[in-house]
Amino acid sequence: MPDVSIPCVLYRGGTSRGLLFLEEDLPYPRDVLPPILLRAFGSPDTRQIDGVGGGTSLTSKALIVGPERGCDADVRMLFGQVAVAAPDVDWGGNCGNMTAAVGPFAIEAGLVPAVEPVTIVRIRSVNTGVLVRAHVPVRGGRVVTEGDYAIAGVAGTAARIDLEWLNPGGSTTGRVLPTGRPRDRFVLAGGREIDVSIVDAGNPVVFCAASALGLTGTELPPAMEARAGVMQTLEDIRSIAAEVLAIVPDRAVATRISPGLPKVAFVAPRAAYRTTAGDMLAGDTHDLQARLLSMQTAHRSYAGGGGICTAVAARLPGTVVHECASSPSGDPDAVRIAHPAGVMAVRISLSGTSVDPHVISATVSRTARRIMSGAVWIPQELISQLPTTNFQLPR
Numbered sequence: 001m002p003d004v005s006i007p008c009v010l011y012r013g014g015t016s017r018g019l020l021f022l023e024e025d026l027p028y029p030r031d032v033l034p035p036i037l038l039r040a041f042g043s044p045d046t047r048q049i050d051g052v053g054g055g056t057s058l059t060s061k062a063l064i065v066g067p068e069r070g071c072d073a074d075v076r077m078l079f080g081q082v083a084v085a086a087p088d089v090d091w092g093g094n095c096g097n098m099t100a101a102v103g104p105f106a107i108e109a110g111l112v113p114a115v116e117p118v119t120i121v122r123i124r125s126v127n128t129g130v131l132v133r134a135h136v137p138v139r140g141g142r143v144v145t146e147g148d149y150a151i152a153g154v155a156g157t158a159a160r161i162d163l164e165w166l167n168p169g170g171s172t173t174g175r176v177l178p179t180g181r182p183r184d185r186f187v188l189a190g191g192r193e194i195d196v197s198i199v200d201a202g203n204p205v206v207f208c209a210a211s212a213l214g215l216t217g218t219e220l221p222p223a224m225e226a227r228a229g230v231m232q233t234l235e236d237i238r239s240i241a242a243e244v245l246a247i248v249p250d251r252a253v254a255t256r257i258s259p260g261l262p263k264v265a266f267v268a269p270r271a272a273y274r275t276t277a278g279d280m281l282a283g284d285t286h287d288l289q290a291r292l293l294s295m296q297t298a299h300r301s302y303a304g305g306g307g308i309c310t311a312v313a314a315r316l317p318g319t320v321v322h323e324c325a326s327s328p329s330g331d332p333d334a335v336r337i338a339h340p341a342g343v344m345a346v347r348i349s350l351s352g353t354s355v356d357p358h359v360i361s362a363t364v365s366r367t368a369r370r371i372m373s374g375a376v377w378i379p380q381e382l383i384s385q386l387p388t389t390n391f392q393l394p395r
Helices: 034-041 099-108 221-225 228-244 251-257 304-314 320-324
Strands: 003-013 016-022 061-067 075-082 118-125 131-139 161-166 184-187 193-201 203-209 263-269 288-294 334-339 342-352 357-366 368-379
Touching: 003 034, 003 099, 016 099, 034 061, 034 075, 034 368, 061 099, 075 099, 099 118, 099 131, 099 161, 099 368, 184 228, 193 228, 193 304, 193 320, 203 228, 203 304, 203 320, 221 228, 228 251, 228 263, 228 288, 263 304, 263 320, 288 304, 288 320, 304 320, 304 334, 304 342, 304 357
Parallel strands: 016 061, 075 118, 203 263, 288 334
Antiparallel strands: 003 016, 003 368, 061 075, 118 131, 131 161, 161 357, 184 193, 193 203, 263 288, 334 342, 342 357
């Protein structure tokens, strides 16, 4: 039985890479999509040798994009985090980095007309309902990719794409502080207690202090992953938070049922450190240190949605993030987050009170590049039994 080709585009979005599909080319409900995406990326396999994945969670991402008929958005996106070593696809949240590719993809696919010099593409996340305005540079009716903007974790420079997340607070839980408190205390296995802050903005993240883990906060991914006990503690913290947020019924099944949501991160006061590229950054280049886990591995840079959440948490008194963050310098609305590859700046606008905050908007600047256009080949037996439907936003 011959294979079936499905049109798609391979994109780098921010510090991530993945496949973008048009809805019309993947007209299937999300609960039957995992076998297709797993085969496309070559999972489960740590090397992903039989697919387009790169063997990391950062290079195993899929986005399905289609026209949105609402008056407040032009297109909608469904994000799937494809596991590397497990036969899973997590639909739980957004990918702030890959969202940078949605605007250019929508323009190039003819879903949104090109308007010079900047085309604003209004994007609705199917996963969370959040609205994003992507400011995409355009010249001569085409998306501009060359430019002088650099982001940590990507070599060279490219055209800047500003991603303006509107009302991203409570993206999954409905509240910026889902427990109603800026700080909670978790009891881990063996009775060990640790203070955490659960914040939901862009994506829900549970934060703890690096010092509580015996870390400095300047560790790079290989050093983090070499500490098996620390990695397990972080996953235990994440699993408890998943139960607290009712994402899973029991913490014991969180790794299996929801490996990607919530995220877990640890933070520390700013300090001089050496990046993964070998550059030495002085402490005054950032406001705090932060390290994030992605699908049970150390993130090589920092997630866009995680950056939004970290910036919001840094502005909320009482959180473990606020305790570590220095006073803002220069732009009072920006939070500069030091991660393994460098520094990410997030501009946020807040209102409300520290107990009941409201995130008006959060803006992250990223870059994106179309790497390859074509089709991915999938065995026909995976396709022939699938029911077709049209994607709809959750009701």
